[in-house]
Amino acid sequence: MDPKEILKAHILKTATLTDKEFDYLFSHFKLKSFKKGQAIISEGDKVDHEYFVISGCLKAFFINDEIKMYILQFAMPTWWTSDYGALYNHTRATISVDCISNAEVLCLSNDDREKICGEIHQAEHFFRWRTNRGYLASQKRLLSFMNNDTKARYEELLAMYPQLYNLVPKHLIAAYLGVSRETLSRLYNGQK
Amino acid sequence: MDPKEILKAHILKTATLTDKEFDYLFSHFKLKSFKKGQAIISEGDKVDHEYFVISGCLKAFFINDEIKMYILQFAMPTWWTSDYGALYNHTRATISVDCISNAEVLCLSNDDREKICGEIHQAEHFFRWRTNRGYLASQKRLLSFMNNDTKARYEELLAMYPQLYNLVPKHLIAAYLGVSRETLSRLYNGQK
């Protein structure tokens, strides 16, 4: 399906834009293709874009002490991702983004987003709504972390995104859940 | 200090509003006072307001199995709080809010916020920015949960909000950190 139509359908769910306004908005996006394993944002990079996934699957992750990786988000089609902390505060990336599979993304610069938000009220409305949705998801995940054990979080994740089971290696799922790959392995193979 | 001036200073940091626009915005807020221990939102309530703290300290929390409490947020002056999930999705409250100390808050209904956001572009801008800030804080806390042990999270919390140490009973700090009160007690008293 056409990237432009995917983005359009996504935005029009929340905001009311004329065709002309949407075309103007869309003219600020750039389509890029990435290969499996390729990095989009690496730790220490200057960050000035955010990314809307058209196809494939990305991960946004943090690496601690150059050893442990924690996955903040698997980004699937119609999801947005970036290191938003670095993007908004104009600091260097602490969160990295790369491709779990081949992927196509639409890139939007921070400056362009802010410009468009100033020019088109409904665009600002859309981005408010989108951020709000991210905030609620993040809060829900935080609660799940405090409240549920690993097994429950694992089942919750697979219930929400069944595709992940085949798409994503298990050690990445462990990194999302915040446990070691060994523990995850023992969890779903008998050995209780 | 005057509630109106506190809110005005808070909003004008991010958005550009004329006095007339701000007065109009402010006319939708209602000031309320609450006593220490009083509930603002209880589990199961219909939620249709969010709250801007003028003075005092609130907590937003979740209770699991009618037993364990997890604190999502301590809300201090100039912070916003509510059960945003229930507020936006028009569902019943799963998150409760009550007062750790006597408090004054400005109440804004969801309907009024949406109305004003539609009418005043800069108001929408402010609320986008505010949500964004909440999203980043939530993501940071999530990372801290995965990455740091309890002691590090405790020190991080006190470094960020030194007032909490005297203002808030220790078992509430434990509920924020997601550990038992016993563990927290052992942490900062010698017994390593």
Next chain:
DNA sequence: TGCAGAATGTGATGTACATCACCTAAGCCC
């Protein structure tokens, strides 16, 4: 096609934390 590296399984052991049980000290209320 054959080999290197990645992904995964599984045992042994250590540790941070929960839980239960009980104790002390400090508000608070009629």
Next chain:
DNA sequence: GGGCTTAGGTGATGTACATCACATTCTGCA
């Protein structure tokens, strides 16, 4: 001011998980 509630400390014990170590596939690619 005596009793009740709430906050907080501390020991004993159990458990979920990390970590280390190694074995076993699987997979991409030269």
